[in-house]
Amino acid sequence: MEGMEQWKVQVENWTNQLNQLLGQLLEQVHQVPPAQLYVAIAVLVFTVVVLLSIPLFKRKKSNTIVLTGLSGGGKTVLFYQLRDGSYHQGTVTSMEPNEGTFILRSETTKKGKIKPVHLVDVPGHSRLRPKLEEFLPQAAGLVFVVDALDFLPNCRAVSEYLYDVLTNAYVVKKKIPVLILCNKTEKVTAHTKDFIRKQMEKEIDKLRQSRSVVSAADITNDFTLGVPGAAFTFSQCQNRVTVAEASGLTGDISQVEEFIREHVKP
Ligand SMILES: Nc1nc2c(ncn2[C@@H]2O[C@H](COP(=O)(O)OP(=O)(O)OP(=O)(O)O)[C@@H](O)[C@H]2O)c(=O)[nH]1
Numbered sequence: 001m002e003g004m005e006q007w008k009v010q011v012e013n014w015t016n017q018l019n020q021l022l023g024q025l026l027e028q029v030h031q032v033p034p035a036q037l038y039v040a041i042a043v044l045v046f047t048v049v050v051l052l053s054i055p056l057f058k059r060k061k062s063n064t065i066v067l068t069g070l071s072g073g074g075k076t077v078l079f080y081q082l083r084d085g086s087y088h089q090g091t092v093t094s095m096e097p098n099e100g101t102f103i104l105r106s107e108t109t110k111k112g113k114i115k116p117v118h119l120v121d122v123p124g125h126s127r128l129r130p131k132l133e134e135f136l137p138q139a140a141g142l143v144f145v146v147d148a149l150d151f152l153p154n155c156r157a158v159s160e161y162l163y164d165v166l167t168n169a170y171v172v173k174k175k176i177p178v179l180i181l182c183n184k185t186e187k188v189t190a191h192t193k194d195f196i197r198k199q200m201e202k203e204i205d206k207l208r209q210s211r212s213v214v215s216a217a218d219i220t221n222d223f224t225l226g227v228p229g230a231a232f233t234f235s236q237c238q239n240r241v242t243v244a245e246a247s248g249l250t251g252d253i254s255q256v257e258e259f260i261r262e263h264v265k266p
């Protein structure tokens with residue numbers, strides 16, 4: 001019983017102190033000129049509103065990865081390999097972009113939260129290439145598929161396409177990471193990724209010189225590549241450009257999967 005009494009006294013003390021504090025505070029507030037008070041309240045309200053609305057404006061991280069490259073490089077085979085762990089519908093030239101949102105086949109057995117990937121396979125046919133622009137604004141990463149088997153005869157065409165990609169306004173401004181994927185490497189006659197990288201750097205260097213002479217009106221979104229006066233290398237790009245190898249046919253695709261997971265975080 002005694003404890004109860006003590007407790008009551010204590011609570012009364014606290015209430016008194018609190019009342020005193022409140023009284024002092026009110027007195028001080030009365031001394032502040034009203035204009036200042038209103039400003040203070042306005043600032044407080046504004047801050048709260050801004051803080052509350054930040055999550056609304058926070059853009060959702062994109063989960064789109066775009067496969068692109070010349071026709072016949074193996075994009076469609078790769079698409080199905082990533083999705084199903086098997087391939088079908090290769091061999092025919094795609095006439096429509098292939099799209100799907102799924103969990104990578106290699107990750108279906110993984111436990112825990114896995115974010116699905118939105119994968120787009122844009123056909124390499126020259127008439128369909130403008131489709132690429134539709135997907136670039138949402139791309140978290142770009143996989144540029146190169147045929148490592150049939151590389152030399154196509155070196156110029158591949159490099160021209162890559163040049164267009166690397167000077168595209170979205171790719172440059174949003175610094176979209178690009179993976180140059182040398183495909184079909186299960187064949188012994190396939191060129192190595194280092195060889196392909198060097199050849200393409202040389203070719204782009206030539207293109208850079210010739211294109212800077214062409215009238216600017218012919219080119220849309222043309223950003224200049226590399227460092228003036230120095231031989232072009234991919235490391236000079238504003239966005240990250242890396243090179244990797246794969247074989248869609250045999251399912252040796254771990255390096256692409258790594259790239260995808262690096263840019264589509266679970
Ligand atoms: N040897 C080998 N052949 C492959 C590989 N991947 C694809 N191919 C073959 O390359 C050809 C083209 O493959 P696709 O996946 O249709 O090529 P694509 O890049 O989608 O071509 P488009 O749709 O025209 O842009 C097919 O005959 C495939 O069987 C690979 O890793 N190794």
Ligand SMILES: [Mg+2]
Pocket residue numbers: 075076077092093094121123124
């Ligand atoms: Mg295809």
